[in-house]
Amino acid sequence: MNVHATALAEAHLPDEQTSVFARDAIDDLSQRPKRLSPKYFYDATGSELFEAITRLPEYYPTRTELSILRDRSSEIAAIIPKGAALVEFGAGATTKVRLLLENCAIGAYVPVDISGDFLKVQADALRKDFPELAVYPVAADFTAPFALPAAIAGMPKVGFFPGSTLGNFEPHEACAFLRSAREILGAGAQMIIGVDLEKDERVLYEAYNDAAGVTARFNLNVLVRINRELGGNFDLSAFSHRAIYNRERHRIEMHLISKKPQTVRMLGTSIAFRAGESIHTENSYKYSLERFSALARGSGWTAVKSWTDKAGMFSVHALVASD
Template identity: 60%
Template sequence: MTAHVRLPHPLPVDDATHRAFLTDVVAGLSADPKSIPPKYFYDERGSQLFEAITRTPEYYPTRTETGILTARAAEIAAFIPSDAALVEFGAGALTKVRILLGAAPVHAFVPVDISETFLLGQAARLSREIPGLQVLPVVADVMAAFPLPAEIAARPKVGFFPGSTIGNFEPHEATAFLRHAGTLLGPGARLILGVDLVKDPDVLVAAYNDAAGVTAEFNLNLLRRINRELGANFDLGAFWHRAVYNRELHRIEMHLASKTRQRVRVDGRCFEFRRGETIHTENSYKYTPELFRTLAAGAGWRVATTWTDPQAWFAVHALTLD
């Protein structure tokens, strides 16, 4: 059967996405404390670096979740209706979804990601690997409203959100995402979602401070992207990667800390940094199973089944709409 990949139109350089990037960066650097939304990590280089992070020895979430998906593939496949459309939010390299596609009778696959070049390359590769699968990539921010392809309108829909990416959202944002996903997928929808669990802080801190420095390069690449796309003059050597565990809020916090007092220009605007001042670039919340069930219920979802690894480091939840 001939492969089917529908490619979205490329975005112009001065489009709304670029303007939103500039607006968010200027607002974030003007705030106290300074911060930039983590979705802007994922230009093509950032997406490649994240995939490299998942292969570091310290970063347990990917291999742990992959182990759960592999061990429980038959049970998870039974949760997916026959001839469904599978919609992956924040698709990335499409590594984990291959496990589900190999086990479940999925008719169409809709990978959704903000990084266009990376997404289209991965979607084309998957289509070559599975020529009978209809692959319909969508370039979008998963937190924003976007339409699903018309080709899947009549099919049962199952969402897939692996990697504990939901942990990067503030709790109110996570609730908003779950509500948005329910509305997007529609009545009778199901959702398979990965969540990192609360555990020994030493394990958590090591996962975001790998010895090879890949996570540090990933964090600093955000400044490189701002320089390239927004006309900024960040000196990457004047900042360092900092990741710590906030015990009270059960989250890892990633920052870029200024090594010295300095000024940085972005699109003609000047921003001052004190020595030690940081740009807060990402949170990664960790949940207990009980806390996540409460969060899901608040967004209209019910946890039908939960699968974990033997160490209870990670959970894959199967959700249904109430």
């Protein structure tokens, strides 16, 4: 048994989800370069901070995607089968899905998210505002296989994946997710998905380095979560947020930079940092319409319709599972 396994065995963690978080955090922070998965941003505080980010003046994706969903609602409604079950992967706040629920004849809504507490609050609010809608929340890691509720077994399935979350995946991971979603949704499935587009680098830089520092707090919150859930002793003042655009890879990279040499402990494991050393916390890939369509085809989907805003900042795609 290695030192990491020993630490986990002695930790008496409260549940399997926390144990997985612990394994991933210790393993990823022991790598060079260090990293953390962006899925661990989203505890209740992280989810609230992200929703605050979506309202920032510099952060264009949310308002642009909302404008596309609003302006093209009749075209989207014409594509979604009547009485379909809408399965939202990584459901956050309900602003975007409400546009579909208001304009499409949805039979059931299945929000899927790793943050169970946040998910329950959002599901309860939807039930109040849409009393005729069947809502079946599923607390799960949507990047891994999960079971859909038995109650929607006979309904047509439509996946919903807004917010350009696909860009957080490496291209091979994005392909794997799309294949997994196709398997989860089953034969004849459809998908409505938001994808951020390539654009001026200054616009991208400002979107991830907002003047109010909300994105920095969101990034640092993953260390707060490690301290709270895994007994870490990260000093937040000893790390700084950095977001840069990697032109060759068409992606924004988010990092937490150690301001000094330091050693952090969590679950009996020591993690050493050099001054200037990075924890790579997130990527956000930007696509062209052509590159995304090729990715979808290689993942078992066919793009049947694509919509963009007038400025070409963002895109929404309707996909159908290939035979």
